[in-house]
Amino acid sequence: MASVHRELERVYHRDSRRVLATLIRLLDDFTLAEEALQEAFAAAAQQWPVDGVPDNPAAWLIRTGQRRGIDQIRRRQTARQYAHLLIPDDTAADEFDDQTIADDRLRLLFTCCHPGLAMPARLALTLREMCGLTTEQVASALLQKPATLAQQIVRAKRKIRDARIPYEVPSADELPERLPGVLRVIYLVFNEGYSRSDGDAVVDVSLTDEAIRMATELAYSLPHGEVHGLLALMLLHHARREAREDECGDLVTLDEQDRSRWDRTHILAGMEWLQQAMAETPTGAYTLQACIAAEHARANTYDDTDWRRIALLYDALYRRQPSPVIALNRAVAMAMRDGPEQGLSLLDELAGEKQIVxxxxxxxxxxxxxxxxxxxxxxxxxxxxxxxxxxxxxxxxxxxxxxxxxxxxxxxxxxx
Structure with missing residues (x-):
């Protein structure tokens, strides 16, 4: 029995967000799907020790969750409005195969990141529904009170329902307009994990891993240069995670990091995705940032870093995306190439920027x-x-x- 409970816990960590994505499609209601997901796992905790773990746990959980959701609808005496949700008992398990579930994950991602929602709501909803964080964890990550964050998520779900925001992947015509917003949310999730806004940890690996997983699914489902570039960027940054803090949990700067602790597997994967991104034109901002990260990854020591090339890449990035933060990073790169006085001169030019001071x-x-x-x-x-x-x-x-x-x-x- 203990082994079954361990397997159930493993399935929860591996599949719960995937199961939820499909339940949202089937039940057409975020809150109902979340309740059905919890009931499905509760049922599994009772049945699997007796009947054994099913061959396809995710499909079992989806079928069970859907039935529990429909039972709730019936109890609310609105079953006739939801007749399209009913399924026969002999529904084949392969109707919930890996590809179907992956497609539902993609639908959920685009729904959470819909432009009809404000950016803070998109980020909160993605952390809650895609990453599986509790409301308290999302509130902590976004420096908000749990009650405030909970209301924000409730309003976002209500907006999705009332505005009839479609639970679907955009068409090819809509994708160029919709994709940048999705990539921005994924990168915000990654950044919150890679360099926490507050707290006593440098890295929250669960968030960085989740962002990389979302980008990987997106890269395979919707191949696109900037998707590849973002994935490359995150992998190359994530490769340094073990070297970014010492045994006491203190920050270790790039010039002092032990590069033997950098993850070569992540670096190689990042380089491969970057190659694919570079084959696409035009080169986007995430791809340019990945090129910069790749220069650091190629250098065996800090002194070997090609600051001339990094400065040129920042020039190109700033022309494409002239933000104060990019200007800040560009100034530091220029300082490493031309001396600290040059960098200070560029930083002085930013002193009037409200976003930066x-x-x-x-x-x-x-x-x-x-x-x-x-x-x-x-x-x-x-x-x-x-x-x-x-x-x-x-x-x-x-x-x-x-x-x-x-x-x-x-x-x-x-x-x-």
């Missing part, structure tokens, strides 16, 4: 370039500003260490 990494970059230039007093001021704005524990400890190092260096310089 309260961004802790802007001040951390200024501090680092001042430190490299020997301007320790200015470096300390910028580190203090970055420390005041940072919310993540490891980043705050790193910045505090930098301040302490400057104080120590200043003390040594002042000693007789």
């Amino acid at each position: 309260n961004y802790h990494l802007y001040h951390a970059a200024r501090a680092d370039l001042h430190r490299r230039a020997g301007n320790f007093s200015e470096a300390r001021k910028a580190y203090e500003r970055a420390h005041a704005l940072a919310a993540q524990g490891p980043e705050r400890r790193f910045l505090q260490r930098r301040i302490a190092e400057l104080d120590h260096a200043g003390g040594e310089a002042a000693a007789p």
Whole structure:
């Protein structure tokens, strides 16, 4: 019996989101599908120890969940409105094969990321429905109160219902307009996992893994240059995850990372997806960012990094996507190629950008370039500003260490 319960737990982690996606299609109701999913797993916990684990657990759970959902509809005395949901008892298990379930996952992704929903709602709904996070976990990830986040998700589901947002993959004509929004949500999920907004962990692997899984499914189902580019970018970044913090959980910067701890399997996979992305034209922003990540992956040491090529890639990226954050990264790359003064000059040009002046990494970059230039007093001021704005524990400890190092260096310089 213990082995059956272990298998049920494994099936839940592997298949619950896939089963939910199909139940949403079959029952045409997010909340009802979620309740049916829980009831299906409760039924499995009772039946599988007696009857054994079915050959196709996902199909069993879908059939059971659909019946439980229909039972709920009947109890609400609205069965006649949902007659199209009823299925005969002899429905073949292969009607819920892997391809059907994968298609439903894709439908759910495009529904959660529909442009009729505000971006915060898209992200919250994707984290809740696609990634399987609890409302409390989503609220923590998005720095919101659970009650506020719960209402946001409820409103999003109501909007999907009332606006009759279709549960479908867009047509080929609609895809160019719809795909960028989906990719942005996936990348936001990845970024929240790769560099948490707050808390005491550098990486939330569950979120980065889920974002990579969503992008992988999308890449196989809808081959497209920017899908390949985003997947490559995430894999190349994710390859560094083990080296980004030390045994105490403290942040390790790129120049100090032990590159032998980088995941070569992820790097090779990222390079392969990047090759496919580069074969598509025109080259998009995610593909350009993946090219930059690939330059870091190719360098055996930090000193071997081809900053000239990275600076050129950032030039191209900035022309395509002239955002303050890209400008910040471009300035750092220019500093590594041409010297810290050049980077500081470019960062000074961003000082009037509202989006950037309260961004802790802007001040951390200024501090680092001042430190490299020997301007320790200015470096300390910028580190203090970055420390005041940072919310993540490891980043705050790193910045505090930098301040302490400057104080120590200043003390040594002042000693007789």
